[in-house]
Amino acid sequence: MSTPQQLFFLMREEYTLLFYMQCLLLGAIVGSFLGMVISRGPRLAQADSAVLYHLSFPASHCHHCHHSLSWWENIPVVSWFILHGQCHHCGEPIPRWLPGVEISCGLLFVLMAMVFHHPGDIMAGWLLVSFLIILSVLDWQYLLLPDCFTLPLLWLGLLFNTFSDSVALHDAILGAAAGYGFLWALYWFFRLAMNKEALGYGDFKLLAALGAWLGWQSLPYICLIASCVGLLFAAKERRLNTALPFPFGSYLSFAGLWVFICYHYGG
Numbered sequence: 001m002s003t004p005q006q007l008f009f010l011m012r013e014e015y016t017l018l019f020y021m022q023c024l025l026l027g028a029i030v031g032s033f034l035g036m037v038i039s040r041g042p043r044l045a046q047a048d049s050a051v052l053y054h055l056s057f058p059a060s061h062c063h064h065c066h067h068s069l070s071w072w073e074n075i076p077v078v079s080w081f082i083l084h085g086q087c088h089h090c091g092e093p094i095p096r097w098l099p100g101v102e103i104s105c106g107l108l109f110v111l112m113a114m115v116f117h118h119p120g121d122i123m124a125g126w127l128l129v130s131f132l133i134i135l136s137v138l139d140w141q142y143l144l145l146p147d148c149f150t151l152p153l154l155w156l157g158l159l160f161n162t163f164s165d166s167v168a169l170h171d172a173i174l175g176a177a178a179g180y181g182f183l184w185a186l187y188w189f190f191r192l193a194m195n196k197e198a199l200g201y202g203d204f205k206l207l208a209a210l211g212a213w214l215g216w217q218s219l220p221y222i223c224l225i226a227s228c229v230g231l232l233f234a235a236k237e238r239r240l241n242t243a244l245p246f247p248f249g250s251y252l253s254f255a256g257l258w259v260f261i262c263y264h265y266g267g
């Protein structure tokens with residue numbers, strides 16, 4: 001009699017291509033759900049305790065003409081191409097980040113399945129990818145890092161390291177505290193020294209969550225990569241030395257995922 005774990009390893013070893021195709025498909029379907037969550041992000045940020053209600057109602061619809069989407073308008077990636085990137089009813093453009101999220105999520109699900117070997121670790125990786133995609137797009141689009149995503153991500157990181165041996169639990173707890181504390185201190189330094197609010201409280205909580213997943217030792221790398229990539233993008237868009245807000249949470253999410261993959265790649 002095969003256990004689910006044996007079946008998992010059999011599937012992965014004997015039907016490798018089919019296994020990764022299934023991961024890609026699952027990732028694209030989850031990405032489609034994440035797209036719906038992101039599009040409701042501004043409402044979720046204010047929802048407080050009614051997050052589940054706002055996630056469930058109303059059903060998927062066009063945000064311009066409010067018509068409910070049929071099943072064929074909801075197929076990950078495919079629907080965007082069938083509809084030529086426009087609402088079937090009113091012709092309003094569907095944001096390009098939507099198929100981008102679905103494709104990225106599919107590819108990152110495959111990557112997680114390649115990096116990890118144990119089914120539990122793969123699922124934890126998928127969870128982290130899903131949260132970081134939501135947070136990075138929400139910060140990029142709306143400059144929002146809602147507590148309803150950053151705080152559960154922090155707790156999930158501590159839980160992951162309670163049951164996994166990848167990061168010692170005391171390093172994860174220190175990582176959460178140091179991640180929050182470092183950006184909090186930086187925020188107050190800029191505020192008192194230059195009277196400027198360079199960061200938001202969501203950034204503190206996101207770095208705390210990444211510290212909980214990756215331990216305090218990874219925080220310098222995450223901050224360095226996020227700052228370098230952020231500065232490169234800002235320079236590309238000629239936004240240096242301007243008062244325009246800076247979606248640091250998007251770069252933190254990217255850097256956190258990068259360090260997570262490097263940390264676990266190869267065992």
Ligand SMILES: [Zn+2]
Pocket residue numbers: 062063064065066067087088089090091092
């Ligand atoms: Zn419409």
